[in-house]
Amino acid sequence: MITLALDIVTTAAILFIVSAGLLIVFGVMKIINFAHASFITVGAYAALVASRLGLPPVLAPALAFLAGGLIGAAAERVVVRRLYGRPLDAILATWGLSIVMGQLVTLAFGREVQFVPAPISGTVMILGEGYSGYRLLMVGAAIAIAVLFTGLLNGTRLGLSTRAVIMNETLAQGLGIDSARVRLITFGIGCGLAAIAGALITPLASVDPNMGLSWLIGAFMLVMISGGSLLTLGLSCFVLGGLQVLASTFISPILGGLTIAVLAAVALRLRPEGFARA
């Protein structure tokens, strides 16, 4: 019982960390960044490089954020900027970007599965049951990310400009806000966040050039039903992630993998604009 509850909470946390970057990009720019999976992969490989350089494990997410953020900003400037107002073309372009990035990673590191040592190992006793310490850490990381970005959005000047652009971009431009700069920074942060997710999941997954792909569909579905709010994303991750764990545990893990996609399709059928207050 305890294990099941912890499974649900930690799965929701991991889904949140992976999807947050995609949501931020979607909320501001109204496009889905299909290169999100490649940025997850970049983050994981950044963690690999960090461990090879002998850096302490806490620095791996920071290195990942730097790598993801810089590459994301460059991608925005070169690829995405030309496609404002053309969301379908942007999807195609970002998908192409992800293929290019995947191949570059393969060229640099090879196709094989790489190994990154886990920063903390072993179990923690929770109410009489031993549970994976690292998975519990993910809950803390998810909360930290949520708090950090809500703070960024509500408590900084950049956050103010970003909220203005989200509400009405033309009006914001009319008030003198440099919306191009906001978009650049947002895209960079979204990709950096994807990279952090990649770095954080390496101890639980294998690091190979295609690792991000299995997360993309789930993240995409969660963002679509969440609309634009981080809070709704958190709730969606909890509900859908929880249902996935329940399906995997009580029916079969194979059907569990389908849960998020099927439920998201149902939810969008019921409420196409997503569940956030518009």
Added chain:
Amino acid sequence: MTPTRSFSNVLAAAACTTLLAAPALAAEPIKIGVPVGLSGANSVVAPSVVQSAQLAVEEINAKGGVLGRQLALEVADDASGAAGAQKAFDSLVFQKKVDVLISMETSAARNAALPIVARGKVPYIYTSFYEGKSCSPFMYVNAWVPEQQVPPIVDYFNKEKGAKKFFLIGSDYAFGRGMLAFTKAYIEKTGGKVVGEEYLPMDGSDWTSIISKLKSAAPDALITSTAGGAPNVTLTKQLRAAGVALPYGNLAVDEGTAKGMGTDAEGIYLSASYVTGIDSAANKSFLDAMQKKFGAELKTPNDLSVPEYEAVYAYKAAAEKASSTDEAKVLKALGEVSVEGPRGKIEMSKQHHAPLTMYLGQVQADGSVKVIKSFLNVDPDAQCPNLKS
């Protein structure tokens, strides 16, 4: 240019090409097709398989090749799955027109490939251990089947660890299901009980709910049979993260993957027909030759790659015995020749399968495998009773 002029030019060109081609035909190399999982689940082990093939080809060519012809390798990527295997085999059999196929593949890829092999009538030496009972007049197998690999582990857990309740985890495809079906039957035959049996799709990486079920079933031992490479890594990492410390028999891990996993792999039991520690002259000279050829790029030779090396030599022996590369003659000879390799004397004489010496080992903290017990010439039993040879 008038039509007559260009026609005679074409005729002249054709004549020249034929004259030039004639001597080339005599020295045409024998093409060995190697479709292997360069991407996908097998990408971890595929490089070692290719290296084995490359060393065998180089050694044989240095001694004059086979029947006076040099050997050439054609490597193709089957993406470790059925769809990729179809493409790889189609291109090797019908475009590159290889004389023989020698490779290690996932069972999904092998099952998709067999109809193509039969259509193209090309001998196929399958060098991967697998779940058994796959039969084709065109295929020979020089790696182990469950009848050879599973009893050592189950007997050891039963007798030395007193394990009575077993939990089984696998990847959801022919190998995972086939191995665990045999394991379950053998456990029940030897007085044990299977308290749980769970599968995840081959490319799945989230074992959370399965691990939770494992913990709540409280077994005495765990036996797993996932696809080689990435699934092994994710499952072991997540098991260790969840604090699972049961006796853990892994039917599908190889030394190279175990070494890469570091401390997470410590304590895993494996049963294999090859470990680098085999104390024989043939193995030592093999390892020296591999080290010399590949140096720092060497991928640890393992139970999935060494049979590839021996299979190339088996093809050489069969072609020389048949005095031709004609597929019917080679297929007949493959069941009769024997090869002395790093794993000892291998003869694919039992219904297209081979009796093998098996080693029960345990992964140590430094990633090496310590041999606990060895079993000589374990019989594969009746794998293909309907095949005539």
